[in-house]
Amino acid sequence: MKEKEILPILEELGWKCRKDEVGDYFCLMDIGNVQVQIIPAIGKRSDHFRVSLMPSISTKAFTEAVEFILGEAGGFDPIIVSNDVPEKIVDFSLDDVTRLSKAAISWASAQDIEKGLAAYRALPANSKGAMPLRHLAALAITGDVGRLASYQRSFEQGDRLGFVPYITAEMLDRALLLARDWVSRPSVQ
Incomplete structure (x- = not known):
């Protein structure tokens, strides 16, 4: 079979x-x-x-x-x-x-989805493979505007924080946009 x-x-x-x-x-x-x-x-x-x-x-x-x-x-x-x-x-x-x-x-x-998302949020910026992208997504859908804005400022100052090369400033911009949108949503319980 x-x-x-x-x-x-x-x-x-x-x-x-x-x-x-x-x-x-x-x-x-x-x-x-x-x-x-x-x-x-x-x-x-x-x-x-x-x-x-x-x-x-x-x-x-x-x-x-x-x-x-x-x-x-x-x-x-x-x-x-x-x-x-x-x-x-x-x-x-x-x-x-x-x-x-x-x-x-x-x-x-x-x-526990929340535990899985927490593990992605806790990853360091210098994670490998698909992990940095999943890290950004987990931060975005939990509305962590502060951390994403900090990443964005570092990129603007030329510090990539160890992120793998495929993570771009544009990706950080989109993650931050998504996080801001997530924060502005009415909470649904």
């Missing part, structure tokens, strides 16, 4: 499955305000399968913030990612797909 073969089962379970730009499959499901993404991975070994759905969670607001700051659409941006190791399954079946889907939903429901 391959990833492509379990997609119809996942779709019957409520997942919306697609291919990404490099041809890998992923599936999304909204659970309240939380978006759950799974990336099915099935590896055939001589005597078993190694199977994982690699769940992660985010919110539409966070993903939209990342896209706005970056200045381009990117899709799903995770806040929390499960690091579970793949399961070894001898006779991989449709029941296993259902069980793994339920486990991914259960894992997602047990996560």
Whole structure:
């Protein structure tokens, strides 16, 4: 059984499955305000399968913030990612797909989005990879105008604070604009 073969089962379970730009499959499901993404991975070994759905969670607001700051659409941006190791399954079946889907939903429901966002906000400016962009997005959607304005002033004075080269002054401008907009919204409880 391959990833492509379990997609119809996942779709019957409520997942919306697609291919990404490099041809890998992923599936999304909204659970309240939380978006759950799974990336099915099935590896055939001589005597078993190694199977994982690699769940992660985010919110539409966070993903939209990342896209706005970056200045381009990117899709799903995770806040929390499960690091579970793949399961070894001898006779991989449709029941296993259902069980793994339920486990991914259960894992997602047990996560604390606010803790994930707090971890991104706490990152240092000199983080690597996608982390600086996620750091800015987390600051923006929590309305941290002060910190973003401080970053902006430092950039204007020629101090990049260790940010990776792809983080630009324009990105900081957009993050600050988003944070100011976030602060001016009426609070919804």
